[in-house]
Amino acid sequence: MWRSKAARVFLLRSSSIPRPPRPLLSQCPSKTLTQIPHPTPFPSKWILLTSSHHQDPRFFSSGSEAASREEDGNSSSFDFVESGKAAVDQNSVFGDECDSIPMDSNPSLVSEESGSSSLDFGEVKENSEVEGESSRSSLWEESVRGDDSADVFTPEDTVGGAEDEVAEIDMEQVEKVQFLLQSTSQEQLKSGLNNMDLSLSEAFVARVLQTPLVPAEKLVGFFRWALGNDNSVKSSRNVELLVNGLRSCAELSKMEAYMLWDLVMEIGCERGLLNTQTLSQLIAIFWKLGKARACLEVFNKFDEFGCSPDANTYYFTIEALGRRCMFDTAWPVVERMLNSGSLPDGEKVGKIITFFCRGKKAKEAHLVYLKAKENKIYPPSSCLEVLVGGLSRNHETVLIALELLEDYSGKSRKYANRPFASVVQGLCRTKNLHEAKKLLMRMVDSGPAPGNAVFNYVITALSKEGEMEDAIALMKVMDSRGLRPDVYTYSVIMSGFAKGGLMNEAYKIFCEAKKRHPKLSAVTYHILIRGFYKTEEFEKALECLKEMKEDGLQPNTDEYNKMIQSLCLKALDWCTAEKLLEEMKESGLYLKGITRSLIAAIKGLEEEEIQSRGASLQAFVVG
Structure with missing residues (x-):
């Protein structure tokens, strides 16, 4: 049934008398038929055609290739035709417009909706004319040889044969508005627009919003004026173009950003006009300006506008709050991000973790790290080092830091001296000497190689607790590994002996230290002198005082x-x-x-x- 109807329409259209070749659309002097594309600005060399009756757009990128594009929902379809090529819509494929189409060999139309139908025109020489009913009939028979080519014609074409409604944009008016935006002051903008008698449409406004080098305040002013004169220009695409336009402005002020936000809030009252991308770009604008509370205000409006935050939304909001050290305010945003599972990439997750560690919220940062690891998102190794250091400084989380050391392996473990040292220090601070010694010996056996500082942490903790044998044993381990115990190491052990009243042992360590370090520190002498005070060995104390002055150290x-x-x-x-x-x-x-x-x-x-x-x-x- 549909074939017979389609054939009648085809023969009806092909019965007209052929006319001489028409000039290419790109050569037309006054107006260009256009439809606004996706918000990404398009090159000036493209000419756009659109049909509001069918959803089977064709894109001719060259004389030998054509490809279709599929649009969502009720959005109008559109065709791109390169400058210097002919443009053909569905209703003119077999009509008069087809008489002057220059093509290369084997052009074809492919419908993505049907998935398999194709329309093969055969070999048509450039600037040739299709004449005669027999040639048209054979062309028709070849085009309908398969059952799956029903999408070549839409129901409107087969039933009514209605002509396409093409949205027109007067490019002369567009250029006048662009010139006005780039040259006129803000005060004269409204009066200048009123005097132009413009034919406003959604596509017209969209084309103007893509004008480069226009101050942000004028773009907002133009869009407000257009909304006041024609409500049809209000669309999700135009709002997104406006926000993108302002974000690309090199010198965007805070006042202009707030003007845009006020306008977006007014538009957002109507559901469907705002989307996640637009609001995320707006947050990015405030993030760039350092307005953390404004970012949070936009973020809190997502539910009201019927949008769901994405990974970039969360990141820009948290990053803006982080710049203002608003740790408590940022955490609810992070919790919502973790619950949604929409995490940014590893580098951005690392910045969030670093932000919370800087705010002494390493426990919260650890939750972010675990969620990222669960989603197979791995922050930089420098971020893990910051996290381990932050957890090591807190008595409650030092054991968590000890567990995180397991994430170091291979080459990363070899150079992880700093995080390992911070955990050893944290364990000593919490008097968990058993784990501290265990970790130290693990470092000795499998790396990273501990330095003097790591040994001194443990030796100091042991000396304070009176475990002098273990302290002496660790000092011998240092010697065996080629590490020379420094003055601090000897002083710490002397202090441990002096604290226990074992001044003879302390003096032996003092003599050993003096052999290996000819010049000791004043602290070393102070430890020895005060120890002799406590044991009331005043003569020895005076001798140490004299020796101290002989070594060039002045008692205080x-x-x-x-x-x-x-x-x-x-x-x-x-x-x-x-x-x-x-x-x-x-x-x-x-x-x-x-x-x-x-x-x-x-x-x-x-x-x-x-x-x-x-x-x-x-x-x-x-x-």
């Missing part, structure tokens, strides 16, 4: 102060205390007044005691 005020107090209160040796006071004066050090008074008091008590003993002796002699 606190050192003299404690020495003098010990001599006065415990040894009652005010003479030695006065000598130390004189040394301080020569070194330019000042002794506290209370300590000076203490020397005088001890001296006075001694004199009173001497006088008392003398009086008693005299009375005894007289009696």
